[in-house]
Amino acid sequence: MPQNIQDRLIGQREVIKCRLKKLKGKQKQVKTKSTAMRESIMKKYEEIRRVLEEDCRITLSLLEMEETATIQALENLIEKNCVLLKDIEIQLNEGLMESGMQSGDRVTLYEDRVLELLTATEPGLIKLDEAKADQLLGLTNNLLLFIRSQTPIAKRLLKSYYTEVSLDPTTAHPKLIISSAGDCATFTDVWQDVPEQEGRFDTTLNVLSLQCWNSGHHYWEVDVSGKIYWELGLTYPSIPRKGQKEDCWLGRHAESWCLEYFDGDYNAWHGGTAHPLPISSCFHKIGILCSFPGGLVTFLGVDSMMPLFSFCAGTFTDSLHLALCPGHDLQGTNSKPIKICQS
The missing domain is CATH 2.60.120.920 (SPRY domain)
Structure with missing residues (x-):
């Protein structure tokens, strides 16, 4: 092969090698940028998840705390009923409910105590704050509707x-x-x-x-x-x-x-x-x-x-x-x- 032709081919070979190097560099650059973009988007979704999980935790904790307080109040009322019920059963079992004025007075006393207890332990007196709970549910639903309106993000973009x-x-x-x-x-x-x-x-x-x-x-x-x-x-x-x-x-x-x-x-x-x-x-x-x-x-x-x-x-x-x-x-x-x- 004549030297000049060989030199020209070598030159063309070097041009192609240079282009291959640039293409591979571009390929690496694309992969690096794409990976970085995916990681950034994933981090944002993770942050969204953490924010929502924290908000859910706070909301549920508030409801659980109020539930605990309400259940405890009902337990106290139940305890008061149990104490008086036990007292009456002792009186019945020990046969102290004898005839005469003394027993009548004692029955009257228990009737008064029972009436007082029933008034003080009326179940309707203990209530959950349903209005606030409904507001929380409404706000949660609004948040869901807003998120749905914003997703899929790809669809909004398109x-x-x-x-x-x-x-x-x-x-x-x-x-x-x-x-x-x-x-x-x-x-x-x-x-x-x-x-x-x-x-x-x-x-x-x-x-x-x-x-x-x-x-x-x-x-x-x-x-x-x-x-x-x-x-x-x-x-x-x-x-x-x-x-x-x-x-x-x-x-x-x-x-x-x-x-x-x-x-x-x-x-x-x-x-x-x-x-x-x-x-x-x-x-x-x-x-x-x-x-x-x-x-x-x-x-x-x-x-x-x-x-x-x-x-x-x-x-x-x-x-x-x-x-x-x-x-x-x-x-x-x-x-x-x-x-x-x-x-």
């Missing part, structure tokens, strides 16, 4: 990213009916009389959003209830739209990211590679998060806010459209529409 979107009927396959509001796509076996458009899909049952985005965070939820097949995701405008090529399908090339569901099985698609998901749940709503700062496309099962799969593109090279495919009706088993949920 909702803050919600972006208005509508479907573009000029991109829809002729066998798709797009609602007038642009939020719903329904398959029909009748070929629609629609204008021929350069951007219209003519084989795959896709439709794109009218809007596209190239920065920020965006989140949508799609209702897929009652369906056994669908595809949804994000795509660059350059996705092929004509012909039988698989490139027109979502996720079958490097220009789109897709989550597919068919008869109980979920697959995440990108670059023609399927990622089977070990999920047994059938979600009624699917969330799609697009993060331009992170170059991320994330899918979630909205029903339980379960993260399903994330793609990391690093940096998006073009703007992105939301893309939906409701699929064929499959002999009536998949006739339900696919619908974008409102915020």
Whole structure:
């Protein structure tokens, strides 16, 4: 090999080695930052747990202390009744209740003592402070409602990213009916009389959003209830739209990211590679998060806010459209529409 060519190859080898070193350094940096973020969040949740446990301890201690005092007061009243009862039984057992004025006076004395005792030990005199207890229960319930209103935290965050979107009927396959509001796509076996458009899909049952985005965070939820097949995701405008090529399908090339569901099985698609998901749940709503700062496309099962799969593109090279495919009706088993949920 000529020396100059060998030198050039060595130079290229060093360039690649340098890039590998930087990539591995970046990988380590990402892991370090992610670990630190997880630990910080876990510490906050631990602090929340400790605060709630301490507040619960204080509240229960107050109630237990008042319960102890009330029980003790009742014990004292019970003791007074037992003492007088025992005294009367002694009188009966020892036969001291003889006839005559003396015994009558003694009976009168006991009757007075019993009457006094019954008045002093009326159970209704001992009460729990139920009004305060009800207030504590009410405050506890308010705290629960507030916590529920703030959780799941991830859902609150995603909702803050919600972006208005509508479907573009000029991109829809002729066998798709797009609602007038642009939020719903329904398959029909009748070929629609629609204008021929350069951007219209003519084989795959896709439709794109009218809007596209190239920065920020965006989140949508799609209702897929009652369906056994669908595809949804994000795509660059350059996705092929004509012909039988698989490139027109979502996720079958490097220009789109897709989550597919068919008869109980979920697959995440990108670059023609399927990622089977070990999920047994059938979600009624699917969330799609697009993060331009992170170059991320994330899918979630909205029903339980379960993260399903994330793609990391690093940096998006073009703007992105939301893309939906409701699929064929499959002999009536998949006739339900696919619908974008409102915020």
